[in-house]
Amino acid sequence: MRTTLSLDDDVARLLQKEVRRTGDSFKEAVNRCLRLGLAASGQPQTKPFRVMPRPLGLPAGLNYDNVEELLEALEGVAHK
Numbered sequence: 001m002r003t004t005l006s007l008d009d010d011v012a013r014l015l016q017k018e019v020r021r022t023g024d025s026f027k028e029a030v031n032r033c034l035r036l037g038l039a040a041s042g043q044p045q046t047k048p049f050r051v052m053p054r055p056l057g058l059p060a061g062l063n064y065d066n067v068e069e070l071l072e073a074l075e076g077v078a079h080k
Helices: 008-024 026-041 065-073
Strands: none
Touching: 008 026
């Protein structure tokens, strides 16, 4: 298939660099890079990593109302 393609300057530079590196023709480099890009875009995306929070609770007899007391109970008097 023959078609006209307009490339951004940075893409054209990268393709020229690839042509020099591999010794392929410009057409071969464009086709190879397009195949690689299209194959990669067709790959199923993995699920994003999600953290599942769970309540840890507080030790019995402690609460968040007095943070100073809570720190002292959990870390000792040297927490300051």
